[in-house]
Amino acid sequence: xxxxxxxxxxxxxxxxxxxxxxEGVVRAVDGVSLxxxxxxxxxxVGESGCGKSVTALSILRLVEPPGRIVEGQILFxxxxxxxxxxxxxxxxxxxxxxxxFQEPMTSLNPVFTVGDQIAEAIRLHLGASxxxxxxxxxxxxxxxRIPSPESRVDAYPxxxxxxxRQRVMIAMALSCGPRLLIADEPTTALxxxxxxxxxxxxxxxxxxxxxxxxxxxxxxxxxAETADQVAVMYASKVVEQASVRELFGAPLHPYTxxxxxxxxSLKTAKEERLRMIPGAVxxxxxxxxxxxxxxxxxxxxxxxxxxxxxxxxxxPGHWVACDVVHG
Amino acid sequence: MSALLEVRDLKKYFPxxxxxxxxxTGWVRAVDGISFxxxAxxxxxxVGESGCGKTTAGRSxxxxxxxxxxxxxxxxxxxxxxSPAEMRRRRRDxxxxxQDPYSSLNPRMTVGAIVGEGxxxxxxxxxxxxxxxxxxxLRKVGLDPAYxxxxxxxxxxxxxxxxxxxxxxxxxxxxxxxxxxxxALDVSVQSQVVxxxxxxxxxxxxxxxxxxxxxxxxxxxxxxxAVMYLGxxxxxxxxEEVYARPLHPYTxxxxxxxxxxDPDRRQARILLPGDVPSPLHxxxxxxxxxxxxxxxxxxxxxxxxxxxxxxxxxxxxxxxxxxxxx
Numbered sequence: 036x037x038x039x040x041x042x043x044x045x046x047x048x049x050x051x052x053x054x055x056x057x058e059g060v061v062r063a064v065d066g067v068s069l070x071x072x073x074x075x076x077x078x079x080v081g082e083s084g085c086g087k088s089v090t091a092l093s094i095l096r097l098v099e100p101p102g103r104i105v106e107g108q109i110l111f112x113x114x115x116x117x118x119x120x121x122x123x124x125x126x127x128x129x130x131x132x133x134x135x136f137q138e139p140m141t142s143l144n145p146v147f148t149v150g151d152q153i154a155e156a157i158r159l160h161l162g163a164s165x166x167x168x169x170x171x172x173x174x175x176x177x178x179x180r181i182p183s184p185e186s187r188v189d190a191y192p193x194x195x196x197x198x199x200r201q202r203v204m205i206a207m208a209l210s211c212g213p214r215l216l217i218a219d220e221p222t223t224a225l226x227x228x229x230x231x232x233x234x235x236x237x238x239x240x241x242x243x244x245x246x247x248x249x250x251x252x253x254x255x256x257x258x259a260e261t262a263d264q265v266a267v268m269y270a271s272k273v274v275e276q277a278s279v280r281e282l283f284g285a286p287l288h289p290y291t292x293x294x295x296x297x298x299x300s301l302k303t304a305k306e307e308r309l310r311m312i313p314g315a316v317x318x319x320x321x322x323x324x325x326x327x328x329x330x331x332x333x334x335x336x337x338x339x340x341x342x343x344x345x346x347x348x349x350x351p352g353h354w355v356a357c358d359v360v361h362g
Numbered sequence: 363m364s365a366l367l368e369v370r371d372l373k374k375y376f377p378x379x380x381x382x383x384x385x386x387t388g389w390v391r392a393v394d395g396i397s398f399x400x401x402a403x404x405x406x407x408x409v410g411e412s413g414c415g416k417t418t419a420g421r422s423x424x425x426x427x428x429x430x431x432x433x434x435x436x437x438x439x440x441x442x443x444x445s446p447a448e449m450r451r452r453r454r455d456x457x458x459x460x461q462d463p464y465s466s467l468n469p470r471m472t473v474g475a476i477v478g479e480g481x482x483x484x485x486x487x488x489x490x491x492x493x494x495x496x497x498x499x500l501r502k503v504g505l506d507p508a509y510x511x512x513x514x515x516x517x518x519x520x521x522x523x524x525x526x527x528x529x530x531x532x533x534x535x536x537x538x539x540x541x542x543x544x545x546a547l548d549v550s551v552q553s554q555v556v557x558x559x560x561x562x563x564x565x566x567x568x569x570x571x572x573x574x575x576x577x578x579x580x581x582x583x584x585x586x587x588a589v590m591y592l593g594x595x596x597x598x599x600x601x602e603e604v605y606a607r608p609l610h611p612y613t614x615x616x617x618x619x620x621x622x623x624d625p626d627r628r629q630a631r632i633l634l635p636g637d638v639p640s641p642l643h644x645x646x647x648x649x650x651x652x653x654x655x656x657x658x659x660x661x662x663x664x665x666x667x668x669x670x671x672x673x674x675x676x677x678x679x680x681x682x683x684x685x686x687x688x
Contacts, residue, residue: 230621234621235633256621259623259625279625297550298552303578308557312551315519
């Protein structure tokens with residue numbers, strides 16, 4: 036999937052991140068390839084345990100033991116982050132590549148003011164003086180629309196609401212002008228009206244700065260609203276990948292179709308029964324052989340139980356890992 | 363439909379204590395005068411964002427927490443005047459399903475003991491009869507009765523929530539409070555539980571108070587919907603009405619904020635400024651006024667709006683009242 040259609044900012048190739056636990060090897064990410072082009076918002080969507088967050092953490096080598104990247108390349112601006120010396124990687128983190136997480140309270144240090152925490156990155160990466168850093172911090176808080184940033188800069192995280200804290204996280208992530216923002220479930224902990232504010236803000240800042248965004252979420256609707264490209268993950272692999280319009284217009288993988296029909300939308304008629312995907316997401320210690328979705332799949336045939344499908348381009352730019360469906 | 367349950371002016375205030383002697387320094391008005399009715403076999407959806415008081419409302423109705431004031435009439439009897447023993451007897455009819463299927467099931471009890479506990483407490487049947495009821499209830503929720511001696515940790519999230527449903531169902535209740543019953547579940551599993559709740563209602567005529575922040579699920583399941591903001595109900599009508607013609611500016615903003623799984627319909631949103639204020643110091647007048655796009659100065663910030671009935675669609679908003687007044 037790489038190489039098609041111009042320049043790539045981040046190119047994840049054949050990534051495998053495994054966890055070596057006492058109970059066995061958890062193949063959390065098992066052969067994921069994903070290109071992110073400049074200025075694109077790429078959504079990675081999937082249910083809990085599908086490997087989407089571990090994929091995100093692997094990019095900046097933030098996976099902790101017993102987890103380890105065992106295979107693959109993570110090319111960022113042409114350099115492989117997997118083999119980059121720790122010093123050089125540290126210079127990239129929070130500078131060229133930033134990350135925001137689901138729960139802003141646990142990602143902010145409670146004993147420092149939000150201003151100190153943002154200014155730290157600016158001084159470290161941009162070599163700004165304390166006065167310059169403070170000024171830029173206030174400017175960043177203003178850009179993420181925190182009211183009266185001149186006084187909020189001295190507030191502590193606990194003095195802010197969840198939505199405010201997520202804005203601070205975004206201000207911090209964008210303070211050094213990153214080329215790539217990795218956002219791991221950035222609105223999942225927020226109420227729907229606050230979620231709308233934050234997504235709108237992220238889109239606007241992305242347009243202004245031209246950075247790329249890797250948006251990790253469990254919510255297909257958030258992807259539809261925000262992203263340009265989307266990858267659907269199931270059981271440690273990408274099972275479908277396309278532009279957002281293509282994927283929502285013509286979902287091909289039975290899992291993607293099931294996900295889309297399992298949730299009622301505001302338009303679902305009362306008389307309709309919701310589509311059910313039987314069973315549950317498989318335990319990564321005991322993945323089924325063949326296609327990992329086959330025990331839950333309405334289309335499964337005999338070969339699905341033994342042969343693991345690979346991504347195939349079934350329509351232009353639309354890749355599907357299923358040997359049963361056609362384009 | 364005659365009312366099975368009628369809630370009148372229900373309030374629950376939590377004291378805020380401070381200082382050496384834990385003096386009460388204020389009250390969090392979590393639920394501040396809500397009223398609604400639920401008919402037999404009906405589903406009322408109670409929606410609102412975190413902190414609006416919807417969960418407190420559900421628990422106060424069942425007296426899992428004691429309300430501060432108000433009335434909860436169940437088949438004509440005010441539950442809030444019952445003695446603890448009388449209330450316990452009534453609980454046969456009134457059950458609850460919790461959000462988190464991981465923390466709401468006792469890990470040391472078998473599925474059989476969890477589902478059968480209510481039967482035991484209410485002294486229903488012999489041991490063998492109780493076991494038969496438990497098996498039958500497990501069948502009703504789509505679990506294999508052979509699981510009766512297993513423990514909760516052996517089940518997936520969706521199956522655990524089925525156990526939670528079975529526990530509520532075992533006593534043949536007339537009314538179940540469903541408190542965010544699918545929010546903790548994976549999307550692919552949510553629909554299994556949503557469909558189950560609907561089937562059980564169709565078969566056994568159970569009434570639900572369905573509490574959720576998920577507007578799509580509420581619309582799908584509810585006959586009527588009540589929208590809560592900062593401890594109060596701001597709008598209530600049939601589910602179709604609320605979603606097709608929301609009257610209250612808060613409901614309008616809430617609905618427009620729901621992301622739509624259709625990239626061609628990226629819509630103009632009503633983006634509300636700011637956050638939900640603290641229920642410790644709710645704003646004067648209409649509680650929504652500091653964030654409201656239809657704010658009328660000198661009115662909304664001074665007088666609380668009355669709940670007004672517009673042909674069965676009720677809303678508490680000065681701006682709506684002015685527009686709709688003949």
